[in-house]
Amino acid sequence: xxDLTTDFLGIKSPNPFWLASAPPTDKEYNVRRAFxxxxxxxxxxxxxxxxxxxxxxxxxxxxxxxxxxxRVLGLNNIELITDRDLQTNLDEITRVxxxxxxxxxxxxxxxxxxxxxWKDILPKxxxxxxxxxELNFGCPHGMxxxxxxxxxxQVPEYIEMVTRWCKQYYSKPVIVKxxxxxxxxxxxxxxxxxxxxxxxSLINTINSIVSVNLDTMSPEPSIDGKxxxxxxxxxxxxxIALSMVSEIARAPATAGLPISGIGxxxxxxxxxxxxxxxxxxxxxxxxxxxxxxxxxxEMISGLSEWMDEKGxxxxxxxxxxxxxxxxxxxxxxxxxxxxxxxxxxxxxxxxRCFAACEDTSHQAIAMSDDRTFTxxxxxxxxxxxxxxxxxxxxxxxxxxxxKGATDxxxxxxxxxxxxxxxxxxxxxxxxxxx
Amino acid sequence: MPDKTxxxxxxxxxxxxxxxxxxxxxxxxxxxxxxxxVAADRCYFCHDAPCITACPTxxxxxxxxxxxxxxxxxxxxxTILSQxxxxxxxxxxxxxxxxxxxxxxxxxxxxxxxxIGQLQRYATDHLQEQGIHPFVRAAATGKRVAxxxxxxxxxxxxxxxxxxxxxxxxxxxxPKAGGLNEYGIATYKxxxxxxxxxxxxxxxxGGITVETGCxxxxxxxxxxxxxxxxxxxLGMGLSGVNALGVEGETKKGVLDAVDFxxxxxxxxxxxxxxxxxxxxxxxxxxxxxxxxxxAKLLGALNVTLVYRRGRDRMNASPFEQDLAxxxxxxxVTHATPKTxxxxxxxxxxxxxxxxxxxxxxxxxxxxxxDQVFKAIGQTLEGEDLPALEGRKIAVDANGRTSxxxxxxxGDCASGGDDLTVTAVAxxxxxxxxxxxxxxxxx
Numbered sequence: 001x002x003d004l005t006t007d008f009l010g011i012k013s014p015n016p017f018w019l020a021s022a023p024p025t026d027k028e029y030n031v032r033r034a035f036x037x038x039x040x041x042x043x044x045x046x047x048x049x050x051x052x053x054x055x056x057x058x059x060x061x062x063x064x065x066x067x068x069x070x071r072v073l074g075l076n077n078i079e080l081i082t083d084r085d086l087q088t089n090l091d092e093i094t095r096v097x098x099x100x101x102x103x104x105x106x107x108x109x110x111x112x113x114x115x116x117x118w119k120d121i122l123p124k125x126x127x128x129x130x131x132x133x134e135l136n137f138g139c140p141h142g143m144x145x146x147x148x149x150x151x152x153x154q155v156p157e158y159i160e161m162v163t164r165w166c167k168q169y170y171s172k173p174v175i176v177k178x179x180x181x182x183x184x185x186x187x188x189x190x191x192x193x194x195x196x197x198x199x200x201s202l203i204n205t206i207n208s209i210v211s212v213n214l215d216t217m218s219p220e221p222s223i224d225g226k227x228x229x230x231x232x233x234x235x236x237x238x239x240i241a242l243s244m245v246s247e248i249a250r251a252p253a254t255a256g257l258p259i260s261g262i263g264x265x266x267x268x269x270x271x272x273x274x275x276x277x278x279x280x281x282x283x284x285x286x287x288x289x290x291x292x293x294x295x296x297x298e299m300i301s302g303l304s305e306w307m308d309e310k311g312x313x314x315x316x317x318x319x320x321x322x323x324x325x326x327x328x329x330x331x332x333x334x335x336x337x338x339x340x341x342x343x344x345x346x347x348x349x350x351x352r353c354f355a356a357c358e359d360t361s362h363q364a365i366a367m368s369d370d371r372t373f374t375x376x377x378x379x380x381x382x383x384x385x386x387x388x389x390x391x392x393x394x395x396x397x398x399x400x401x402x403k404g405a406t407d408x409x410x411x412x413x414x415x416x417x418x419x420x421x422x423x424x425x426x427x428x429x430x431x432x433x434x
Numbered sequence: 435m436p437d438k439t440x441x442x443x444x445x446x447x448x449x450x451x452x453x454x455x456x457x458x459x460x461x462x463x464x465x466x467x468x469x470x471x472v473a474a475d476r477c478y479f480c481h482d483a484p485c486i487t488a489c490p491t492x493x494x495x496x497x498x499x500x501x502x503x504x505x506x507x508x509x510x511x512x513t514i515l516s517q518x519x520x521x522x523x524x525x526x527x528x529x530x531x532x533x534x535x536x537x538x539x540x541x542x543x544x545x546x547x548x549x550i551g552q553l554q555r556y557a558t559d560h561l562q563e564q565g566i567h568p569f570v571r572a573a574a575t576g577k578r579v580a581x582x583x584x585x586x587x588x589x590x591x592x593x594x595x596x597x598x599x600x601x602x603x604x605x606x607x608x609p610k611a612g613g614l615n616e617y618g619i620a621t622y623k624x625x626x627x628x629x630x631x632x633x634x635x636x637x638x639x640g641g642i643t644v645e646t647g648c649x650x651x652x653x654x655x656x657x658x659x660x661x662x663x664x665x666x667x668l669g670m671g672l673s674g675v676n677a678l679g680v681e682g683e684t685k686k687g688v689l690d691a692v693d694f695x696x697x698x699x700x701x702x703x704x705x706x707x708x709x710x711x712x713x714x715x716x717x718x719x720x721x722x723x724x725x726x727x728x729a730k731l732l733g734a735l736n737v738t739l740v741y742r743r744g745r746d747r748m749n750a751s752p753f754e755q756d757l758a759x760x761x762x763x764x765x766v767t768h769a770t771p772k773t774x775x776x777x778x779x780x781x782x783x784x785x786x787x788x789x790x791x792x793x794x795x796x797x798x799x800x801x802x803x804d805q806v807f808k809a810i811g812q813t814l815e816g817e818d819l820p821a822l823e824g825r826k827i828a829v830d831a832n833g834r835t836s837x838x839x840x841x842x843x844g845d846c847a848s849g850g851d852d853l854t855v856t857a858v859a860x861x862x863x864x865x866x867x868x869x870x871x872x873x874x875x876x
Contacts, residue, residue, distance in 0.1 A: 068475040070468075348543040351481030371484065391478050392543065 002307035003314050004300060006040060008280040009173040009198045009258055011131040013040035013104040016271060016303075016315055017296050020262055020283035021046050021108035021134060021177075024293075026082055028092035032099070037293035038300060041104025043201075043283060046081035046136045047089055049111045049121060054080045054143075060221035063210035065236060072290045074236035076210040078221065078228055080142045081110050086124070093128040105129075106175065110136040110148050113158055115165050122169040132173035135166060137188070138204020140181050140231045150204070153179035156191035163195025173198040175260060178244075180237075181207050185244040186251045193257055200248065201260035201283060203241040205231025234286035238264030242277060246326045249278035266295075268302025275315060276322035330421040337407050337414045338382040338398040340364070340375045346395035347373060353386035353396060361385050378408045439735060444687060444805055446708040448733025454705045457731035461622045461757075462526075462552055470556040473549045474503035480539055485550060488537035490850070490859040491518035495534055499553055511561035512568050514554055519593045519862070520586055522562055522632050523615050524855045525555035526624050529751040533855070562631070567638035572599035574641075577872045580605065580663040582650050585613020586854045587669030587844025589636055590861030591868075595667075596641035598869045603663070605648040606670075613671055614845075615854065617696040620724035621704065622731070629699075651816050660839055665868045668820070668827060668835070668842040669861055672812035672852075678716065682774030691715060691725035691809035698728055710805030713737045714783050715763075716771055717809030718748035723755070725807045726763045738801055740766045740785060742792065769799055780806055814846050823848040833864030841868055 004015040018041035019025050019034055026045040034042060048054060056079055065074035082089055097105040107130045111117040125133060136143075137153030144150040152158045159176060166174045176192035178185060180203035189200050207229050211220045219227025241263025248254045261274030262283040271282045287295050312318050342353070342365075349371040357365040364379035365386060375386075387396045401407060403416035421427050438448045449457070465473060477499040485495040493514050501510035514521035528534075530551035538547035561568065577600045581588045584606035592602045610616050615629040637644070648654045650670055659666055675690045677683060687710065698707055709732040715725050718741035726739040741748055744767050745755060759765065769785035770792065776782065783803045786794040813825055820835035821828050826848040833841040843860030850856040 069472050348539040349480075349484065350478045350539040351483075352478060355481035367481075371482075 002304045002312060004040075004304060004307075006281050006315055008104070008260065009132065009175075011041070011104045011106075011173060012102070013281070014102060015040035015296075015300050016275065016281035017299050018042060018104060018106070018260070018281055018283045019288060020285040021106075021136065022285040022289070023077075023079060024285060024288050027084065027089075028096055031092075031096050034288075034293045034296075035096070035100045035103050038296045039103070039293065040281070041106065041131075043106040043108050043134050044089065044093055044130070046108040046110045046139070047086055047121065047125070048081050049117055050086045050124075053083045053085055056080055056083050057223050059223040063220040063230065065210055065234075072234060072286065074208075074210065074232055075234040075286045075289065076208045076221075076230040076232050077205070078141050078230040081108075081136070081139070086121075090124055090128050093125075093130055097129045097131075104131050106132045106134050108134045108136050108177070110139070110143060113147060113152055113162060118162065118165045119169050122166065126170055126172070130172075132175060132198070133166065133170060134175040134177050134201060135162060136177055136204070137162075138177045138179040138202075140179060140205055140207045141229060150179040150181050153177075153188055153204070154182055156187050159188050159191040160195035163192050163197045167196040175199045175201050177204055177262075178202040179204045180240060180244055185247050186254060189248045189254045189257065190251075193254055197257075199258035199260060199280070200254075201262055202248070203237065203244055203263045205233045206237055206240065208232030233263065234290075235264045235266050238266075238270060242273060245274060245277045245279060246323070249320065249323050250326060265299075268299045268306065271299055272303055272306060272318070273322075275319050277326070278320040278323055280315075280319065332420060333418050334421065334424060335415045335417060335419045337401040339377050339380045339401060340382060340384075340386050340396055341399045342373055342375060342386075342396050343394070344372065346392050348392060348395075349373070350391060352389045352391065356385050356389045380409065439733070440711070442711050442804055444708045444710045446706050448709065449705070451705060454703075454732075458621050458625060458704050460625055461620075462555075464559060465549070465552050465556045470502055470507070470553060471505070473553055474499045476540060477503070477548045478539060484537035484539065485534040485548075488533045489518075490533070490853065490856045491521075491524070491862070492859075493517045493521065493534075493554070495550055495554075498557060499548065499550070502553055502557055507557045507560040508564075508566065508568075510553075510557035514558055515561075515568065517862075518855065518858050519590055519636055520615070520632065520854065520858045521554055522558040522635075523586070523624065523629065524858065525551050525558055526628070527615075527619055528855050529753065529853070531753045532751050562635050565635070567635060569593075569597050569639055571597055571639060571641055574601070575599040575872065577601070577664040578603070578662075579665045579667065579868060579872075580659045581667045581669060582606075582654070582659070583613060583668065583670035583844065583846070584608075584611035584633070584644055584646070585669060585671050585844060585857065586615060587671075587847075587857035587861035588613065588667065589633065590858040591667045591669060591841075591843065591865040592642050592861075593636050593639055594862050594865035595868060596639045598865070600641070600664075600869070600872065602642045604642060604644045605650070605654055605659075606644065606646050607649040607673070609646050611644050611646060613669075617699055618692060618721070619699070619854075620695065620728055621698050622728075623724075651818070656818055656837075656840070660837070664839070664872055666840045667833075667861070667864055667868065668840060668846060669844040669857070670816075671845045672814050674813040674815040675808060676811045676813060678771050678774075678808055678810065680771045680773060682776065682780070685774050685776050686779035687776070687804055688774060688780055688806045688808065691717065691721050691807040692812065694807055695721065695724050695728065704732065707732060709734045710803070711735045712802040713805045713807070714801050714803040715739045715807045715809055717741065717807075717811070718743065718750060719809060719811070720750050720754060721812075722807075722809035723750040723758050723763075725809055727758050727761050729805070729807070730761045730763055734805075736764070736802070737762065738764045738766055740769050740771070740799075740801075742770045742788060743767065743790070766799065770794075772798065774806065775800075780804065812845075829864075832867035833860055834867065839871075 006016040021043040061079045063076040067073045139149035176197040261279030266287040479496045498510040498513040534550045535547035541547035581604040713729040713734040730737045773784045785799040787797040820837045827842040841864040844857035
């Protein structure tokens with residue numbers, strides 16, 4: 001069986017599955033149960049400054065986008081950081097870390113952007129024996145209105161400044177958790193790096209209103225007839241998060257910066273994908289909040305089975321393996337030509353490929369009177385829409401054309417050389433560079 | 435076990451009261467909202483969907499299912515009812531496994547079609563239970579149309595014609611409107627007075643007068659009706675029951691299955707309907723299955739359905755055959771009745787085993803029987819009808835008969851299967867043609 005042991009910033013955990021800083025990691029009771037279920041580590045729910053803790057709303061905190069059969073596709077929350085006393089949290093963290101020395105214990109922190117505030121809390125956190133801290137520069141709701149969370153994460157100078165304080169007053173690894181509510185994720189990541197961050201974790205939640213109640217005209221979740229934007233997470237955000245992770249992994253300024261991947265990790269496959277994009281581990285929340293802590297067991301068995309199948313003996317074997325294949329559009333090979341191919345044995349004649357192609361794409365699928373659907377190679381641009389709307393897995397595939405063959409759509413021979421937009425004659429910049 | 439389980443003879447009250455209630459409850463309990471949403475989500479919204487093609491009334495099935503999936507069941511009901519005004523009944527009695535659900539691509543893909551019939555019921559029930567009638571009449575045309583027969587064909591025609599602005603009088607021989615929906619379908623398929631409820635709901639369109647107790651040829655003459663109205667639609671069904679033509683057929687206990695089914699529908703308490711201990715049903719259609727299953731449900735100890743050909747030739751769908759088998763009905767094939775034995779009342783019935791060509795093999799079968807139900811088909815009765823084709827009224831694609839101004843549809847007319855849904859389609863389409871004729875556009 002593959003070794004899932006992870007070493008992230010020198011912090012060891014038996015597997016790469018950590019619970020993200022969120023409601024599941026709010027207290028000792030949950031975290032002990034999470035560790036018993038098999039989670040490799042936790043990032044404790046964000047701590048605030050000493051003093052009276054924040055107060056949450058007393059109405060609904062969550063809203064959801066449901067798929068078929070009420071499957072949770074996207075989750076929105078308006079919960080704040082921990083609303084429990086600081087010392088209670090610190091005592092619990094100390095006890096849990098003592099009892100589970102082999103698990104990663106990271107403490108998430110969010111205090112005002114004042115040096116003293118960080119100077120006050122960091123020694124207390126250090127005293128718990130936790131393995132590191134995560135700076136919550138990401139929560140987009142509530143705390144951001146008070147100048148914290150995403151309000152910090154949206155200002156690179158603040159990120160750098162606070163990170164530097166943390167490296168100054170805290171001896172263990174510092175992870176900076178980034179907000180996706182910005183235009184270019186590379187900027188805050190670079191700022192964290194300049195401040196001395198040991199790693200970044202991303203993404204935090206995305207500004208969101210999941211729905212509007214059409215009877216009350218209030219956004220959901222509704223508190224006494226009013227709603228506020230929350231933070232969106234769950235399977236729906238994975239593509240956004242994965243792209244942001246890839247940007248940081250690819251950018252020269254931040255390449256090699258350790259990343260903890262967060263955003264819609266629901267199965268082992270999601271986790272594997274994040275790792276191929278350069279993440280040293282992943283953090284999970286919505287899957288646990290939907291199905292309970294036990295889901296980690298599928299993630300462990302699934303990742304392990306896949307690694308065995310591929311001959312990977314450790315996480316490092318495939319970490320970052322997809323980064324070299326993640327490129328800019330302009331470098332995609334324009335001499336690669338494919339055509340859709342419909343397997344008639346698998347086709348159930350639903351006609352969705354036809355409707356999609358005929359109405360919204362390239363009119364490249366023909367339909368016969370007996371509902372046989374065939375690709376018209378003369379029209380097919382290999383857009384892949386038919387593949388994606390077909391309800392039968394692998395019934396329609398994209399088949400690359402052989403080099404030297406003639407593409408019936410363009411009448412041109414498929415060339416055996418790589419050529420991209422930078423050199424294409426239609427590109428107005430193609431010759432200007434010379 | 436009640437005392438009457440093994441008692442010979444025809445008697446009521448063979449079962450405990452609560453057993454009757456369970457036996458005659460809804461065959462398919464209605465889907466609740468969540469079940470409907472889950473079932474609706476399985477629809478692929480096929481292009482030019484095969485299920486639509488398979489539906490005799492061409493309901494836009496993917497559209498109504500999508501409307502259910504988006505939580506607008508009343509809109510779904512309008513989609514259904516605009517094509518099939520008896521969508522509620524059809525949702526209950528259509529052989530969907532031979533029509534829309536057989537054509538469903540998920541049937542091909544995984545042997546589990548989308549539950550089209552049950553989803554249709556979810557939508558139509560949702561609308562009709564609110565008492566909403568979603569159609570309004572066009573401006574009055576001043577034309578009057580007579581409809582003979584208040585069954586699915588007649589009511590479908592009447593509704594469409596009323597909607598188009600004509601005045602309609604519907605005549606029916608029975609005391610209640612509904613035709614086979616009211617008298618000819620197993621109780622467990624349409625319990626709780628649904629058939630009458632649907633008729634009442636349908637008539638809310640207005641402009642339709644129903645005259646019951648009027649038999650064509652007796653109380654009502656076609657010539658007189660033709661001269662009184664601008665057009666006539668005949669949808670009176672098949673009132674004659676075919677005879678076995680064997681010795682002993684008139685003995686006590688040999689009955690018409692259609693009467694048994696009608697009695698079960700009309701009694702206030704099915705426990706009062708008498709049934710034999712040993713029941714034999716002769717026939718292979720829906721009527722035979724409905725009679726056999728209900729005899730079993732009433733507490734008959736042994737129920738045998740005897741059909742002259744193989745199971746593959748039975749008009750009853752495989753689903754109906756399986757239903758009968760699951761209720762404990764024994765199905766015997768390749769046997770034709772030979773003699774009814776008994777002294778006054780039937781005691782036994784004897785069959786010849788026959789080959790595919792119906793010739794006796796020389797082997798016979800004797801079944802104990804204190805009750806025999808004949809279900810070998812019904813025939814059109816009446817004189818002075820339009821020209822026939824075979825034993826039914828000849829009609830063209832628009833339902834026109836040989837008589838000027840007379841249209842026909844449903845079981846009494848040639849062409850099409852004898853199904854509720856087919857009758858509704860024929861009534862609707864004839865109505866459109868009548869409207870075109872009365873509007874002078876044809």
